[in-house]
Amino acid sequence: MAVGIKVQNLKAWFGKTQALHGITMDVAPGKATAIIGPSGCGKSTFVRCLNRMHETIPDARAEGNVKIGDTDIYGSGSSAVQVRRRVGMVFQKPNPFPTMTIYDNVAAGLRLNGVSRGRELDAVVERCLTSAALWDEVKDDLKKKSGASLSGGQQQRLCIARALAVEPEVLLMDEPASALDPISTSKIEELIFSLKQNYTVVIVTHNMQQAARVADFTAFFLMGELIEMDKTEKIFTTPSNKKTEDYITGRFG
Amino acid sequence: MTRTRFQQGMDELKQKLLMMGGLAEQAVDRAVEGYRRRDLKLCNSVFESESAINRAERQIDELALDLLAMQQPMAVDLRFITACMKINGDLERVGDQAVNIAERGIELIGLPHVDLPVDIPRMAATAAGMIRRALEAFIAGNADLAEAVLKMDDIVDRMDDEVYIALVDRMHNNPEITQQALDALLISRNLERVADHATNIAEDVIFWVRGADVRHGGDHFKSFSSGE
Numbered sequence: 001m002a003v004g005i006k007v008q009n010l011k012a013w014f015g016k017t018q019a020l021h022g023i024t025m026d027v028a029p030g031k032a033t034a035i036i037g038p039s040g041c042g043k044s045t046f047v048r049c050l051n052r053m054h055e056t057i058p059d060a061r062a063e064g065n066v067k068i069g070d071t072d073i074y075g076s077g078s079s080a081v082q083v084r085r086r087v088g089m090v091f092q093k094p095n096p097f098p099t100m101t102i103y104d105n106v107a108a109g110l111r112l113n114g115v116s117r118g119r120e121l122d123a124v125v126e127r128c129l130t131s132a133a134l135w136d137e138v139k140d141d142l143k144k145k146s147g148a149s150l151s152g153g154q155q156q157r158l159c160i161a162r163a164l165a166v167e168p169e170v171l172l173m174d175e176p177a178s179a180l181d182p183i184s185t186s187k188i189e190e191l192i193f194s195l196k197q198n199y200t201v202v203i204v205t206h207n208m209q210q211a212a213r214v215a216d217f218t219a220f221f222l223m224g225e226l227i228e229m230d231k232t233e234k235i236f237t238t239p240s241n242k243k244t245e246d247y248i249t250g251r252f253g
Numbered sequence: 254m255t256r257t258r259f260q261q262g263m264d265e266l267k268q269k270l271l272m273m274g275g276l277a278e279q280a281v282d283r284a285v286e287g288y289r290r291r292d293l294k295l296c297n298s299v300f301e302s303e304s305a306i307n308r309a310e311r312q313i314d315e316l317a318l319d320l321l322a323m324q325q326p327m328a329v330d331l332r333f334i335t336a337c338m339k340i341n342g343d344l345e346r347v348g349d350q351a352v353n354i355a356e357r358g359i360e361l362i363g364l365p366h367v368d369l370p371v372d373i374p375r376m377a378a379t380a381a382g383m384i385r386r387a388l389e390a391f392i393a394g395n396a397d398l399a400e401a402v403l404k405m406d407d408i409v410d411r412m413d414d415e416v417y418i419a420l421v422d423r424m425h426n427n428p429e430i431t432q433q434a435l436d437a438l439l440i441s442r443n444l445e446r447v448a449d450h451a452t453n454i455a456e457d458v459i460f461w462v463r464g465a466d467v468r469h470g471g472d473h474f475k476s477f478s479s480g481e
Contacts, residue, residue: 209325236327238464248327250256 002030002200003069003169005050010064012045012054019045021224022064027170027217032192032201034215034232036208038247042224043204047172050202051087052080068170085113088163092175094155096147096162102129103142105158109166124165132161133191153184160191164199171195173203177210189214208248212236220244259324266316266337267392270344273309274388276302277344278381280351281447285377288358288440291366299355306348313341329461336461340391343450343457347384350443350450357436357443367430369437370419373444376412379405380444383451390455396462402455403467409448416441 005027012020020042027033035043048054049062052073066073073083096105106125115121125142129135134157138150147158156176163171173192177185192201192214205211211218212232219229220243228241239245246252280302287296317338320326326334383405390398420434420441456468 208327212327237331239328245328249330250259 002196002198004029005170005200005202006065006067007050008065010046010049010062010066012042012049012062013060014045014057015059019224020049020062023221023226025219025226025229027200027202029200030196030198031216032196032203032214033217033219034211035202035204035219035221036206036211036248037221037227038252039206040223041221043221044174045224046221047089047174047202047204050170050172051089052083053089055080085109085166086168087170087172088166088168089172089174090156090159090163090176092178094152094159094179096150096155096158098146098148100147101143102138102145102147102150102158105147106161106165109162113166125161128161128164129158131164131195132157133187133194134158134161151184153180153187156180156184156188157191160188160195164195168199170200170202173201175204175206178206185210208236220247222247259320259326259330262316262320262324263330263333266313266320266334269309269313269316270337270340271388271392273306273313273341273344274384274391276306276309277347277351278384278388280306280348281354281377281381281384281444284351284354284358285374285381285440285444287355288361289374291358291362293359293362296355296358296362299351303348303352306345310341310345314338317341329464332461332464336457339457340454343453347447347450350447353443354440357440361433361436364433364436367433369430369434370423371416371437371441372412373437373440376409376416376441376444379409379412380447380451383409383448384454387451387454387458390458394458394462396459399455399458399462403452406448406452409445413441413445 007026008024010020010023011018023046035046037043045054050066050068050073054060054062062074064074068083068086071083071086072078097108100108103125106128107121110121110124115124126135126139129138134154137154138145138158147155150158160171160176177188180188189210192203195201196216203211203215215232217229218232218235220227220235220239220241222243228235228239228244230240235244236248239248243252280299283295283302284299286292287299317334320334383402386398386405387402390396390402417438420438424431424434459465459467
């Protein structure tokens with residue numbers, strides 16, 4: 001079930017360099033929220049803080065309050081592994097496990113969590129590949145072909161299927177279509193649209209048309225600060241803040 | 254590119270729209286002047302103006318469509334281009350109203366002259382003045398000026414109502430001048446429509462500048478006024 005995310009005064013650093021300056025925002029459950037902004041504005045750092053990936057970088061740290069549903073993920077007693085199980089992530093470059101078959105790629109997370117019964121795994125693999133709109137294209141090669149043998153767009157959908165297999169509540173996507181051709185991009189966008197019925201989706205994108213197409217809400221980041229967040233149609237037609245307007249009309253920088 | 258090319262396209266769009274506005278305004282002036290002076294040549298010249306307006310309409314639509322497709326504008330730029338497309342439609346309709354007035358004028362030239370209790374030139378001056386001001390507001394991106402146009406619409410509506418009452422009364426008392434009175438009534442109605450188009454243009458300017466939808470007395474969007 002999709003859950004909301006409540007972020008309060010989130011700050012993040014790389015060594016001594018502060019990348020996020022106290023972000024406060026709510027991410028609506030079961031909706032797609034796009035994060036836009038120029039390079040270096042902190043949007044990727046922000047989403048990496050939502051599943052405690054940020055702290056995996058040497059010298060990087062974050063502080064503040066992030067609640068996924070009712071769980072304070074930075075609270076004492078919260079485990080990063082558990083957080084990442086609830087909050088899946090898809091990266092810019094598709095990263096299937098290259099030596100594993102398509103089937104094993106999707107099943108990997110479940111196996112790590114102790115699920116090993118064949119029938120159960122089969123059902124999850126089919127469900128996730130279907131959800132990721134990839135099943136029809138790969139169903140005959142599940143155990144014959146490696147994940148790396150697929151096209152870039154298929155690999156990215158495989159990564160989405162892999163993320164879905166552990167039944168996350170939130171799906172973070174960091175520029176998931178920026179390395180893909182328009183047809184693969186369109187498939188990923190369709191997918192985001194259908195996924196948000198069951199998941200809360202947060203997508204970082206440099207492509208504003210993409211944000212406009214897939215997101216219910218859009219947040220504009222600039223220099224580590226949240227400048228404005230609103231319904232997507234409002235942001236792209238009548239933003240409230242001049243900085244947002246300057247950025248999305250290309251008058252900025 | 255591309256920002257420069259985009260800006261050039263936007264400037265060209267604005268320029269073409271202003272030229273079209275000039276043609277539409279001129280068409281109304283010619284039609285009303287043709288009516289006033291019972292000048293067949295002047296009335297006929299309105300048809301040529303209308304052809305030029307129609308050509309301009311197609312060019313503007315094409316340019317706006319190209320900008321939307323090629324540049325994918327956002328926010329104030331998107332509002333500008335959509336406003337231009339709507340203003341384009343309104344100006345084309347102003348041209349149509351001018352043709353309607355000219356047709357009535359031509360018909361009146363073929364009928365015996367009668368003095369009617371209506372001041373069509375005064376009404377035309379007000380309606381054309383609204384178009385001119387709406388276009389000035391468009392040139393300057395000035396929503397305050399556009400708001401002033403909205404207020405003028407009531408004046409023309411009132412004039413149209415007065416014309417209706419006066420002409421119906423006259424037709425009742427002098428049925429033999431019914432055809433002339435009906436023509437004048439239609440001209441008055443055409444001018445009232447010209448004023449409505451000016452109002453639409455002013456509303457589009459306000460939408461472009463402030464992001465506020467003031468049509469039908471409402472403010473649909475929250476105001477964004479830093480563009481002024």
